[in-house]
Structures are given as structure tokens and as C-alpha cells.
Amino acid sequence: MLTDPDNMLTTGVDVEARPPGKKVKRLSLLSGGERSLTAVAMLVSIFKARPSPFYVMDEVEAALDDTNLQRLIRIMQELQEASQLIVITHQKRTMEVADALYGVSMQGDGVSKVISQRLR
Numbered sequence: 001m002l003t004d005p006d007n008m009l010t011t012g013v014d015v016e017a018r019p020p021g022k023k024v025k026r027l028s029l030l031s032g033g034e035r036s037l038t039a040v041a042m043l044v045s046i047f048k049a050r051p052s053p054f055y056v057m058d059e060v061e062a063a064l065d066d067t068n069l070q071r072l073i074r075i076m077q078e079l080q081e082a083s084q085l086i087v088i089t090h091q092k093r094t095m096e097v098a099d100a101l102y103g104v105s106m107q108g109d110g111v112s113k114v115i116s117q118r119l120r
Contacts, residue, residue, distance in 0.1 A: 001013070001016060002014075014026060014027070015027040015038060015042065017030060017038040019037075027039075031063075033063045033064055033065060033068065035063070036060065036061070036062070036063040036064055036068075037064070037068055039060070040072060040075075043057075043060075051082060051083065052083060053083055054083055054084040054085070054086060055083055055085050055086070056087075056088075057086070057087045057088070059088055059089060059090065060072070060087075061089065061091055061094060062090070062091075069091065069093060069094070073094060076094075098119060099118070099119055100116065100117065100118045100119060100120075101116065101119065102114060102116045103115040103116075103117075
């Protein structure tokens, strides 16, 4: 829903969602997991409507439960067939489906160290 439909240059978008078994709510009133699911659903619909050679996602699955994480992983695997995914995550299950992993850790002297591992 547009916040100011009379002024298309400055209008914003209010997202409303209806999680299963609940009433329609604004995005700001949803739980963290519901908000994540709504945002990811919107992103994936954009990705499928306007495909890109690569996508960058930063901890999009952090607030998801195991069931919804597995659903997201399946969607990521579908997207991976036609595009490259760069996913920042702390979730082991997300890392397990990666082709390559890059880890960054801070050394004692405050210098970051990058570790890479090709999996496939």
C-alpha cells in the first residue's frame, strides 16, 4: 500500500501480510520470523520476476524457525540454478548447501583473517 499515492516521487510503501491463521497486519506488527518470511517472499518474487546474475543476502534466515529455514534453503537452491548467491549467514544448515565458504575471523592483533573452502 502506498503511503502517499498522490505524490509518486516521495511515496513510500507499507507492506501488509497475512500469516497463516492470522488477520492482515502491517509489517511492523509481525513477529521477527513473520517479518523475515514476508520480506524474503517479497524479495524472491522480485528475483523471479526480474532475474539477475547474482543476489546478495545478509542473514535473511536469522529469525526463521527450522521448518521455514528448510523452505528458504529449497528456494535458494532453486535460485542457485540460474544465478549466483552470495549469502552471509551463521546458520550451519545454510552453509551445508553452499558450493564455497568464506569465513572471516578477527586475530588477536585486531587484523581480520579470511579462510576459504571450496565444497563442490
